Amino acid sequence: MLPINFTPGPSQLYFTLTDHVRNAFKEGIPSLSHRSKQFEAIFKETTSGLRNLLGLPADYHIFFTGSATEIWERVIQNLVEQHSTHLVNGSFSARFFETAAQLNKKPFKSEANEGTGFPENIIVPQETELLAITHNETSTGVSVPLEHIYTWRKKYPDTLIAVDAVSSLPYPEIDYSKVDTVFFSVQKGFGLPAGLGVWMVNEKCLAKSERLSKKGMSLGTYHSLPSFLSHSAKSQTPETPNVLGIYLLGKVIGNMLERGIQNIRRETNYKATLLYQLLDSHPILKPFVKDHSARSKTVIVADCGTHVENIARVLKEKGMQPGDGYGSFKKTQLRFANFPTHSKEQYELLVDTLQAYNS
Ligand SMILES: *Cc1c(COP(=O)(O)O)cnc(C)c1O
Numbered sequence: 001m002l003p004i005n006f007t008p009g010p011s012q013l014y015f016t017l018t019d020h021v022r023n024a025f026k027e028g029i030p031s032l033s034h035r036s037k038q039f040e041a042i043f044k045e046t047t048s049g050l051r052n053l054l055g056l057p058a059d060y061h062i063f064f065t066g067s068a069t070e071i072w073e074r075v076i077q078n079l080v081e082q083h084s085t086h087l088v089n090g091s092f093s094a095r096f097f098e099t100a101a102q103l104n105k106k107p108f109k110s111e112a113n114e115g116t117g118f119p120e121n122i123i124v125p126q127e128t129e130l131l132a133i134t135h136n137e138t139s140t141g142v143s144v145p146l147e148h149i150y151t152w153r154k155k156y157p158d159t160l161i162a163v164d165a166v167s168s169l170p171y172p173e174i175d176y177s178k179v180d181t182v183f184f185s186v187q188k189g190f191g192l193p194a195g196l197g198v199w200m201v202n203e204k205c206l207a208k209s210e211r212l213s214k215k216g217m218s219l220g221t222y223h224s225l226p227s228f229l230s231h232s233a234k235s236q237t238p239e240t241p242n243v244l245g246i247y248l249l250g251k252v253i254g255n256m257l258e259r260g261i262q263n264i265r266r267e268t269n270y271k272a273t274l275l276y277q278l279l280d281s282h283p284i285l286k287p288f289v290k291d292h293s294a295r296s297k298t299v300i301v302a303d304c305g306t307h308v309e310n311i312a313r314v315l316k317e318k319g320m321q322p323g324d325g326y327g328s329f330k331k332t333q334l335r336f337a338n339f340p341t342h343s344k345e346q347y348e349l350l351v352d353t354l355q356a357y358n359s
Contacts, residue, residue: 007323014191040235046250065197090137117294136168139326141301196245
């Protein structure tokens with residue numbers, strides 16, 4: 001038996017995935033032409049399922065990439081002439097900022113310490129074309145409250161807002177009319193094998209990319225927004241895509257729709273409360289994120305001090321694989337993904353086992 005995988009990414013596969021993979025091979029999906037009618041039907045099933053699941057408005061488009069790392073680059077290339085501003089409080093948000101610098105833009109950053117969130121009254125420089133927000137900083141388990149994002153939207157109405165929701169979706173109920181682009185990759189909350197990114201953009205983003213293109217700026221050669229748009233109008237992609245991944249994503253989304261997104265959200269809240277309550281009261285383990293409003297519901301980080309290896313061993317003996325601490329926190333922290341595939345029973349086993357650990 002494989003252990004229950006609590007690593008944030010790649011994480012535990014969605015529990016229905018094996019059946020879908022088997023069917024995919026029976027149906028010949030892995031070698032299906034991406035210019036066939038059958039592919040177009042898969043494209044439509046996956047994108048319309050995602051629209052339903054997330055409540056995505058009609059003026060949003062959905063495009064497929066190779067990863068979220070690719071989308072960082074595409075966001076900067078397609079939506080920023082010179083200045084993006086990045087909220088940086090950990091490794092992933094820092095990479096987004098560095099991507100802009102590497103692409104020869106002039107990005108600003110507003111920093112917070114690892115393990116803490118950003119104040120609601122951040123100052124965004126006036127020249128900012130795009131505000132880059134990592135909704136859930138996966139390295140430290142800090143989440144930006146959606147209400148903060150909506151406040152910034154009101155205060156800076158002419159700035160595009162980009163939300164990296166890689167390790168939080170499908171959990172957060174985002175008001176997509178108050179942001180402009182949101183993206184994720186599938187090996188975290190959706191429980192799929194890695195190798196597929198999903199980029200959702202509104203009309204304002206498309207218009208911005210057209211403006212940059214008219215100015216003679218390069219938007220990239222194949223995954224530019226205009227190229228994505230002309231292909232998605234035919235339910236197609238510019239390149240030979242990860243057809244199997246797009247198919248599997250559609251099937252898992254179908255299962256999530258049957259289960260009900262509000263049920264998924266309720267269960268996520270329940271499991272997060274269990275683990276945070278345990279951490280708040282434990283003699284040895286402590287929650288890394290102290291401020292309750294900054295605590296991620298989907299990636300929960302525990303300070304374990306010198307007990308890291310012992311705790312990991314005890315969990316493994318019970319069939320559970322915790323996620324390592326990220327970067328410099330590897331020796332003192334463990335991370336626990338709380339994704340839709342992690343059942344209440346698995347979380348109860350996790351919490352009971354941690355509860356019993358006291359030496
Ligand atoms: C994992 C992660 C990424 C990168 O995703 P890839 O699919 O590996 O490119 C980006 N942002 C956040 C917040 C992540 O957790």
